[in-house]
Amino acid sequence: MTTLLDRRGAAIDVDALVEPNRVHRSVYTDPAIFELEMERIWGRTWIYVGHESQVKEPGEYYATTIARQPVVMTRHEDGKIYVLFNRCAHKGAQLVGDRCGKLKEFRCCYHGWRFAMDGKLLSVPLENGYADQPFNKSHADANMRAAPRYDAYRGFVFASLAADGPDLKTWLGGVASSIDNMVDRAPDGELEVAGGVLRYEQDSNWKFFLENLNDLMHPMVVHQSSSLTARVVAKRELGADAPTPSAIEIIAPFTESYTFFDEMGLHAFNYGHGYSGGKTSIHAKYSDVSEYNARMEKAYGAERVKNIFSVNRHNTVFYPSATIKGAIQTMRVVRPLAVDRTLIESWTFRLKGAPDELLQRSILYCNLINSSANLVGPDDQEAYRRQQMGLESEGLTWINMHRDFGKDEDLGEGHLYARGSSDLAFRNQFKAWKHYMSQGAR
Numbered sequence: 001m002t003t004l005l006d007r008r009g010a011a012i013d014v015d016a017l018v019e020p021n022r023v024h025r026s027v028y029t030d031p032a033i034f035e036l037e038m039e040r041i042w043g044r045t046w047i048y049v050g051h052e053s054q055v056k057e058p059g060e061y062y063a064t065t066i067a068r069q070p071v072v073m074t075r076h077e078d079g080k081i082y083v084l085f086n087r088c089a090h091k092g093a094q095l096v097g098d099r100c101g102k103l104k105e106f107r108c109c110y111h112g113w114r115f116a117m118d119g120k121l122l123s124v125p126l127e128n129g130y131a132d133q134p135f136n137k138s139h140a141d142a143n144m145r146a147a148p149r150y151d152a153y154r155g156f157v158f159a160s161l162a163a164d165g166p167d168l169k170t171w172l173g174g175v176a177s178s179i180d181n182m183v184d185r186a187p188d189g190e191l192e193v194a195g196g197v198l199r200y201e202q203d204s205n206w207k208f209f210l211e212n213l214n215d216l217m218h219p220m221v222v223h224q225s226s227s228l229t230a231r232v233v234a235k236r237e238l239g240a241d242a243p244t245p246s247a248i249e250i251i252a253p254f255t256e257s258y259t260f261f262d263e264m265g266l267h268a269f270n271y272g273h274g275y276s277g278g279k280t281s282i283h284a285k286y287s288d289v290s291e292y293n294a295r296m297e298k299a300y301g302a303e304r305v306k307n308i309f310s311v312n313r314h315n316t317v318f319y320p321s322a323t324i325k326g327a328i329q330t331m332r333v334v335r336p337l338a339v340d341r342t343l344i345e346s347w348t349f350r351l352k353g354a355p356d357e358l359l360q361r362s363i364l365y366c367n368l369i370n371s372s373a374n375l376v377g378p379d380d381q382e383a384y385r386r387q388q389m390g391l392e393s394e395g396l397t398w399i400n401m402h403r404d405f406g407k408d409e410d411l412g413e414g415h416l417y418a419r420g421s422s423d424l425a426f427r428n429q430f431k432a433w434k435h436y437m438s439q440g441a442r
Contacts, residue, residue, distance in 0.1 A: 002036075002438045018434040021405045021427065022398045025391040028205040034339035041320055041436040042067035044162040045271070046171050048322035048333055049073050049083055051349075052155045053192035059102045059117060065335060066161055070094055071147060073157060076118040083150035083159040084119045089142055106144070119144030154183045155191055166271075174269040174415050178316035182326030184308050187292075187299040187353030191329070194359055198346040200372035204384035206320070206336040209344065210429060212380055213315040213323050214276040216261035216420035217403075219254045222383055226375045227254035246287070250365050253282035254376060261420040264314060268424050270414040272319030272432030276425070281314040283327040291355045299353065317425075319432055329362045332370060340388050346370035401426045 002014040014036065017024040027033055047066045054062040055075035063072045063086055070086035072095070086094050088108040095106040095115065105122060106115040114122040121142040124130070135142065150159035151168040156179055158168055169176060183191055202209065212218065219227070230251040234244070253260075264281055268274040296305045317323045324331045329351060335343035348362045369376045390396065404422035411417055418424040 014437050015434065018430045021402045021423075022400045023426075023430050024398060025396055027430075027433070028207060028388065028391050029339065031339045034205075034336070036437060038067045038336070041433070042336065043069075044160065044165065045320070045436060046149075046158040046160050046165075046168055046318075047320075048318060049150070049157045049159045051191070051193050051347075052081060052152060052157060053190075054100065055081060056192075057102070059104060060100070061096060061103065061117070062100045063096050063098065066147070066159060068336075069161065071159065072096060074117040074119075076116065078118070080118070081150075081152065081157060082118050083147040083157065084144045085147070087144070088113055089115075089121065089144055090124075095144070115144050119146055154179050171271055172318070173271065173273060174267070174413070175273040175275060175316050175318060177311075178275055178313055178324060178326055181308060181311045181313070182324060182329065182349075184300075185296075185326065185329070185354075186351035187295040188351075189299075190352040191349045192352060194348045194350040194363070198366060198371045200344055201337070202342045202344060202381050202384055203340060204342060204381075204388040205340060206334050206342040207429070207433075208384040208387055209334060209342060209380075210317060210320060210323070211426050212384070213317055214266060214274060214425040216264060216266070216276055217258075218380075218383070219261065220256065220258065222379045223254040223376055226379055227251050230375075231255065244287070246361055246364055247368060249286050250361075250368055251376065253285070256282065258421065264420045266418045266420055266422055266424045268408075268416040268418075268428035270432075272429045273317055274319075274425050274428055275313045275316040276420060277312055277314035279310065279312060281312045281327065283314070283325070284312045286327075286361070289355060289357050292358055295353060295355070317429075319429055325365075328365050329358070330366055330370060401430070 012026070012030070012032070014033070017027055049064060049066070049071065050062045050073045055073055058075050058077040058079070061072050061074045063070065065071065072084050072086040074082045074084060076082060086096060088095055088110065090108065090113050091110055093108055093110045095108060105117065112125045116122055121137050124137070130136065147159040148161060148163040149165070150157065153168055153172060153176060183189065230248055234248045234252070264277045266274065266276050267278065293305070300308065312327055315323050315325060320334065322331060322333050329349040331347045331349065333345040333347070335345065337343055346366050348359070348366050350359050368374055401423040404418055404424070407418065407422070408424055409417040416424060416428065
């Protein structure tokens with residue numbers, strides 16, 4: 001049994017907070033539980049750090065956090081990528097404060113210690129002052145400390161603050177195929193981060209965002225103010241034969257029917273991962289770009305391209321820290337700040353070798369759906385905020401996850417399937433949550 005004290009000093013049995021078809025409201029509201037999440041989930045499993053294209057050349061770095069720990073992803077002169085704790089090995093000062101940049105070396109702003117991009121100590125001012133001490137530059141503690149584990153899958157870099165646990169490919173399991181499909185959509189077989197990042201904070205627990213990604217019962221309700229309005233305006237203003245603007249192609253599907261979202265389906269895997277869609281999704285009816293199709297066929301052949309484009313997923317969740325949309329080449333990253341505050345980052349990728357029209361559509365999608373001033377996202381954020389406020393009240397103790405409970409189809413190797421209106425995605429995430437909170441990342 002895993003226990004901790006709540007804000008009133010009472011003991012909490014963490015294992016008892018999640019049952020197969022319901023979850024206790026305190027998992028969203030109790031600061032003590034949030035702190036344990038930072039240790040047991042965010043501090044032990046694989047967390048998304050960044051993409052290799054953000055550090056293309058030696059000396060480039062990208063600074064971020066894992067479980068509120070400052071880390072920096074670097075490219076060393078040996079061509080390899082490293083994930084290091086962003087702190088000097090001497091007095092602990094952060095070595096870089098900017099999010100990204102390029103340096104010949106790290107130099108501490110406090111005492112001038114210098115480090116290579118692989119974290120190795122290069123020099124110390126007045127080093128002879130240590131002549132009679134056990135310290136020297138070859139001592140392991142003199143270097144920047146590396147994250148206990150870090151690895152990349154097709155350009156996507158993850159790291160773990162725990163020394164043990166499953167390797168990255170094993171941990172990704174069935175959702176690795178979503179990365180494969182996203183990369184394979186590039187005629188040159190590679191992605192690269194395009195431009196900067198859109199960041200905004202939500203006044204809600206981090207789990208609300210992740211659950212919502214594959215909640216296919218909410219779009220036609222929550223997004224009436226944005227998507228349904230866009231449908232009505234488009235029908236009124238556009239002629240019958242007028243081409244559909246890209247913005248309408250993107251926004252309109254959010255208020256498709258219950259039947260449409262039911263047929264998309266849900267897929268769940270070990271470690272809390274999952275995706276919705278497969279053969280179809282809200283991205284399935286975007287206009288063709290003939291030049292892109294031609295470049296893809298030249299690169300892969302018609303049959304291979306047909307197979308690549310036949311995969312059409314909605315959101316793929318890499319629990320707990322990231323989600324991608326392969327068909328539109330976007331990614332959102334989760335950074336928990338407090339029990340009721342979460343930072344969301346939205347990134348856009350370029351398909352190398354594809355026409356710029358594909359990138360422009362991805363940027364438009366992010367501006368309409370994922371930016372801090374978008375049209376669709378505020379619908380969800382208001383729902384998260386209301387859930388956070390509602391669960392702070394005493395009016396509700398348990399949250400149910402009963403829809404289609406016991407009806408999941410077992411496809412083998414930890415792969416479950418259910419219709420889109422099922423609560424499978426929530427049950428699967430909380431199964432992983434309970435496992436991590438009681439046993440860690442093993």
